Amino acid sequence: MFKTMMRRAVALVAAAGLAMAAQAAEPIKIGSFLSVTGPASFLGDPELKTLEMYIEKINEDGGVLGRPLELVHYDDVGNASSARNFASRLIRSDRVDIIVGGSTTGATMAVAPLVQQAKIPFISLAGAVVITDPVKPWVFKTPQSDRMAAERILGDMKARGITRIGLISGTGGFGSSGRAQTLEVARDMGIEVLADVTYSGSDTDMTAQLTNIRNTEGVQAVLNFGFGQGPAIVTRNYAQLGIDLPFYQSHGVASDSFLALAGEAAEGLRLPASPLLVPDSLPDDDPQKAIVQKYKSEYEARWNSKVSTFGGYAYDGLMLAVKAIEAAGSTDPEAVREALENIRGYVGVTGEFNMSPDDHNGLDADSFRILEVQDGGWKLIN
Amino acid sequence: MFAEFLQYLFTGITIGATYALIALGFTLIYNASHVINFAQGEFLMIGGMATVSFMAMGMPMLLAIILAVVLAGILGILLQRLAIAPAKQADVVTLIIITIGASIFIRGLAQLVWGKDYHAMPNFSTDEPIRVFGAVLNSQSLWVLGIGAVLVVALVLFFTRTLIGKAILATSMNKDAARLVGIRTQMVLMLAFMVSALLGAIAGVVVAPITFTSYDIGIMLGLKGFVAAAIGGLGSGLGAVVGGLLLGIVEAMAAGYISSDYKDAVAFSMILVVLFFMPRGLFGAKVVERV
Numbered sequence: 054m055f056k057t058m059m060r061r062a063v064a065l066v067a068a069a070g071l072a073m074a075a076q077a078a079e080p081i082k083i084g085s086f087l088s089v090t091g092p093a094s095f096l097g098d099p100e101l102k103t104l105e106m107y108i109e110k111i112n113e114d115g116g117v118l119g120r121p122l123e124l125v126h127y128d129d130v131g132n133a134s135s136a137r138n139f140a141s142r143l144i145r146s147d148r149v150d151i152i153v154g155g156s157t158t159g160a161t162m163a164v165a166p167l168v169q170q171a172k173i174p175f176i177s178l179a180g181a182v183v184i185t186d187p188v189k190p191w192v193f194k195t196p197q198s199d200r201m202a203a204e205r206i207l208g209d210m211k212a213r214g215i216t217r218i219g220l221i222s223g224t225g226g227f228g229s230s231g232r233a234q235t236l237e238v239a240r241d242m243g244i245e246v247l248a249d250v251t252y253s254g255s256d257t258d259m260t261a262q263l264t265n266i267r268n269t270e271g272v273q274a275v276l277n278f279g280f281g282q283g284p285a286i287v288t289r290n291y292a293q294l295g296i297d298l299p300f301y302q303s304h305g306v307a308s309d310s311f312l313a314l315a316g317e318a319a320e321g322l323r324l325p326a327s328p329l330l331v332p333d334s335l336p337d338d339d340p341q342k343a344i345v346q347k348y349k350s351e352y353e354a355r356w357n358s359k360v361s362t363f364g365g366y367a368y369d370g371l372m373l374a375v376k377a378i379e380a381a382g383s384t385d386p387e388a389v390r391e392a393l394e395n396i397r398g399y400v401g402v403t404g405e406f407n408m409s410p411d412d413h414n415g416l417d418a419d420s421f422r423i424l425e426v427q428d429g430g431w432k433l434i435n
Numbered sequence: 436m437f438a439e440f441l442q443y444l445f446t447g448i449t450i451g452a453t454y455a456l457i458a459l460g461f462t463l464i465y466n467a468s469h470v471i472n473f474a475q476g477e478f479l480m481i482g483g484m485a486t487v488s489f490m491a492m493g494m495p496m497l498l499a500i501i502l503a504v505v506l507a508g509i510l511g512i513l514l515q516r517l518a519i520a521p522a523k524q525a526d527v528v529t530l531i532i533i534t535i536g537a538s539i540f541i542r543g544l545a546q547l548v549w550g551k552d553y554h555a556m557p558n559f560s561t562d563e564p565i566r567v568f569g570a571v572l573n574s575q576s577l578w579v580l581g582i583g584a585v586l587v588v589a590l591v592l593f594f595t596r597t598l599i600g601k602a603i604l605a606t607s608m609n610k611d612a613a614r615l616v617g618i619r620t621q622m623v624l625m626l627a628f629m630v631s632a633l634l635g636a637i638a639g640v641v642v643a644p645i646t647f648t649s650y651d652i653g654i655m656l657g658l659k660g661f662v663a664a665a666i667g668g669l670g671s672g673l674g675a676v677v678g679g680l681l682l683g684i685v686e687a688m689a690a691g692y693i694s695s696d697y698k699d700a701v702a703f704s705m706i707l708v709v710l711f712f713m714p715r716g717l718f719g720a721k722v723v724e725r726v
Contacts, residue, residue, distance in 0.1 A: 261446045285555075294442075
């Protein structure tokens with residue numbers, strides 16, 4: 054709490070100083086609630102760092118519409134009900150112009166009815182498909198959904214001639230939502246899921262489930278949808294059992310720490326991921342290459358820690374907000390909302406956004422890159 | 436068919452041996468004080484995490500393990516001195532609640548010191564799994580089983596052949612009488628906490644290459660270890676081992692033959708059945724309450 058207040062104080066002082074530079078113009082208030090501490094801090098921490106850093110940068114360059122940006126931030130500690138309280142504070146007492154935040158799907162969904170009612174544009178940084186499907190007029194989001202991950206993975210399998218797979222998934226929120234999406238997408242794509250097993254988040258050995266898949270007649274590849282340390286254990290057990298079928302993981306483990314945990318066992322597995330993991334191997338004509346490289350180097354120089362995919366969501370959220378306010382020419386909520394809905398061809402860190410009234414995410418499955426683990430590092434496949 | 440069965444059995448024995456090691460730690464403190472030490476899982480976590488961070492400092496594995504186990508032992512003594520001893524003649528239930536508080540404190544401290552990431556630890560020997568009749572066995576599982584067996588034998592000898600061991604047993608049977616015959620019961624309790632912390636830390640170190648380790652690994656493994664101890668009968672060393680192995684094997688068989696969704700449900704139904712027919716567990720002592 055004290056930290057949040059300090060941050061706010063610092064932000065206020067900074068904003069005040071800059072406001073004078075920008076002819077004492079009224080600041081544009083960007084509200085945010087993120088899980089900076091608590092169990093989801095790996096999401097909220099890089100997100101807040103990204104917002105702070107780029108708001109500073111934008112203000113140095115003269116702000117937006119000649120007005121400086123001011124960040125009003127609260128830490129929801131990964132708790133959906135405090136997220137709701139803070140969002141209501143942002144709307145009622147801080148009177149922010151737009152909200153960029155919501156590290157988790159739970160926090161986002163708790164806040165969605167509030168912003169709908171108050172009619173304040175809200176850009177969420179959380180993953181699940183329910184946030185923008187069905188479309189809520191005032192709610193947008195920057196990360197790809199788990200459905201797109203499933204489409205991308207199954208698409209890559211199909212390209213390799215694989216039509217019968219085994220699925221192993223975690224029973225947590227991420228794994229079970231991923232499992233449901235995978236089953237649906239598989240049916241649409243004509244891929245048969247022959248084995249469908251699960252493990253709980255605290256399991257320490259998945260050999261039994263994998264043996265079950267291995268003994269299922271006709272399985273050509275295995276997909277693991279899960280989050281945390283579970284997929285790393287699955288990867289190790291997979292290697293120990295000596296299963297030599299192609300192995301896929303989800304975007305939930307697309308990070309260097311997963312490679313450190315799984316070690317050599319991860320060799321050869323494929324997963325969909327943000328281009329942020331392989332900025333230098335993107336082809337030169339990739340429109341995202343320059344922006345991804347720039348974000349990575351700026352973030353790492355400023356914070357002296359490794360860039361993460363989640364910070365990228367915040368970068369895109371902030372830039373979309375700025376773009377919309379610029380296009381609207383004011384901070385009038387309805388004008389900003391409409392401008393957000395009409396953003397086309399914005400190339401961000403996560404992908405190319407093409408918003409529309411029936412798509413408040415704006416990304417397509419191709420924004421995921423399929424990576425393969427080779428020699429302990431990521432290799433771009435396509 | 437047989438290979439499949441063997442694979443599930445290996446999986447079950449590996450998980451079960453882990454549970455058994457943790458259950459032994461519960462048993463030890465329960466024997467000395469009738470307290471169920473819910474900070475037992477935290478000793479396990481300290482063992483794994485400290486080993487990983489000592490190794491990251493460049494220490495050889497063996498030295499890192501010894502230091503980590505010693506660290507946990509000191510922590511066990513501190514827990515008894517600073518949290519349990521000041522409560523003096525408090526109820527057993529109060530003491531159990533104190534251990535829960537201590538576990539939350541230790542976990543919080545570990546989170547501050549080591550962060551929230553999971554860490555990998557290399558196998559003690561080869562990474563190459565062992566193949567038996569078409570099933571595979573992680574070489575680390577043999578370490579878990581071997582070290583578990585050695586610890587069980589050592590504990591049995593400790594309680595039956597050494598004066599200190601007998602003093603612990605005496606204290607558990609009747610604290611006042613033990614004090615009357617000249618046993619320093621506070622000392623004995625401290626010792627029990629230390630030995631059980633050592634035990635927990637060793638368990639944490641041998642299972643870390645299989646399960647990974649993080650600041651919160653103690654919650655889940657500690658709980659499963661407690662369940663294993665309860666099935667076997669609290670206070671019985673043999674019961675802890677049998678209970679642990681049984682729980683592990685039932686879980687693995689359920690995941691393999693029935694469905695992984697029902698694995699925990701099957702394990703917990705088994706506990707209900709066992710405790711319903713044998714309320715003191717499989718090997719629990721028959722105690723007559725005097726009114």
